[in-house]
Amino acid sequence: MSDSRASSVIQEWAGSYPGQNHTLNQTSASNQLSQMDMMPYGQAQGLGRGGPDDRVSEQMMGLSYLPYMSSCLSNTSNAGNTNHHQSHVNTQQDFSSFLMPTLRAPVNKRSLSKDSAEYRLRRERNNVAVRKSRDKARRRIMLTQQRAGQLQEENQRLQSRIGQLTQELDSLKHILSQRHLQGADGGPAGEASI
């Protein structure tokens, strides 16, 4: 495992896709949480593949994490979303559904034909956003680790310095006390000491 500490080797990836700009926002290793932002960005639009595809559709089983072994093959046919919401404390009657148009069924989702261009466009955009977001997260994590490392180093230096100062201080105190004794021993003058 060679590790490269290089604090500036996070960008070599010169993209290579059809007309797209790469917003390399790279905050150099600085203190504190660097708030990267990034913004506009050319939007993707490289869809239009040749053949229909996407057999997407089977992903609804999110479930328990903790019990890694508990009942493995329990393909709960849902729960993936775990909408533990909406079923709060139904203090009211059952007409809540009428009061909450927000929860109305798959109304607007109709145009979700996996074949529609709309769909692909949205998917592609989201994919871009996801990659971007994860990249950001990765960078953030690395920065944090780096920061922790630097802080630890600095901490040691500071500890060292403290030890040094303390020792020096003790020496001086000792010297002073000696003088104090000498002074008291042979002189009438009273001195204050710390």
Add this chain to the structure above:
Amino acid sequence: MSDSRASSVIQEWAGSYPGQNHTLNQTSASNQLSQMDMMPYGQAQGLGRGGPDDRVSEQMMGLSYLPYMSSCLSNTSNAGNTNHHQSHVNTQQDFSSFLMPTLRAPVNKRSLSKDSAEYRLRRERNNVAVRKSRDKARRRIMLTQQRAGQLQEENQRLQSRIGQLTQELDSLKHILSQRHLQGADGGPAGEASI
């Protein structure tokens, strides 16, 4: 139905045979910070084995959240979907399978019927492993952040302490110099007060 773009199931097997091992010298970003196991969040690594058949890197380090290429959408509908663009460097990999019994063709994948129990079992196991791994990663990240925070706090305390000690030290030095002067001046009586 799942899918994802993906992949090559057989093709890289063929590609990585000829003796072209991936010399991916992945750099892990670990170093000091040995408190906890470090994750390999290495970056860089931008090399690229100049092989012409880098179909694999297609998803290696997906740097750049760009539209990606549209071509990565292929659905491995099920068994028998070996139709992959593997028309690359077919220089001569015919007998490779004979030369490398260890890596022989999709033998393992033989029962890759998405319907096979074997498949599901493996998938499920991997899913469990994935959840576990991610959970671990999340925990690790939080710990690192926490550690960074604590270190920063401690850092401040140490800085403070150093300032305090330094000041104290200066006082004593001053006192000593005073006594020195006074003592040399003629009177043994020197007073110090802080």
Add this chain to the structure above:
DNA sequence: CTTGATTGCGCAATTA
């Protein structure tokens, strides 16, 4: 409602 950002999840390729 629409869009980009996040987040949890499963898949598949790699790595150990």
Add this chain to the structure above:
DNA sequence: ATAATTGCGCAATCAA
């Protein structure tokens, strides 16, 4: 062969 990692796409949800 198995478990652990890791990049990626999907879909739900958040936040504007």
